[in-house]
Amino acid sequence: MDTYLETGRLALRRFTADDADLLIELDSDPAVMRYLTGGDPTAPELVRERYLPNILAGYEKWGGDLGLFAAHEKDGGAFIGWFILRPEPEGPLDEVELGYRLRQAAWGRGYATEGSRALLGKAFTELGVRTVWAETMSVNHGSRNIMEKLDMTLTDTIPTPSDMEMVEGSEHGGVRYEITKEQWEQQETPR
Secondary structure (H helix, E strand, O other): OOEEEEOOOEEEEEOOOOOHHHHHHHOOOOOOOHHHHOOOOOOHHHHHHHHHHHHHHHHHHOOOOOEEEEEEEOOOOOEEEEEEEEOOOOOOOOEEEEEEEEOHHHOOOOHHHHHHHHHHHHHHHOOOOOEEEEEEEOOOHHHHHHHHHOOOEEEEEEOOOHHHOOOOOHHHOEEEEEEEHHHHHHHHOOO
């Protein structure tokens, strides 16, 4: 496995053209898709024809440093989902989004926090990133808790995109959290 980043329990790698089935399986779980599509699965052809090619094109665009990364347990190698660290399509490379989508079997085990914390470290120490942001629905308390564990700051509320209005809790909109390199360095410095 061509490892992008390792933590104590996880190995993150770049996706390959052979990984469509992993993404299809992940996006077919209604609980995983609850706050994204209201539980509807992503069509397999959409994963194969649009999503996976876009992921691979992102590695080309950003030199393999930014994008969407497959996450596997180091003990046994099970695929648990993905993490994202990437800018907006035409955005500056020093302002990137942090996110994750994990299989239900991986929930509640601290993987989202562990992987996200490691990505913040890589972003701020190796990739020249200045600000990392993350967005979720206001009612997605699990993701919000992780952002708060990472010492990210709630900076804004955001309207629900029209393609997500059918999702439970969409009337409450979304939230944006951010952390700057300076904030991250302060929390990493022993007090």
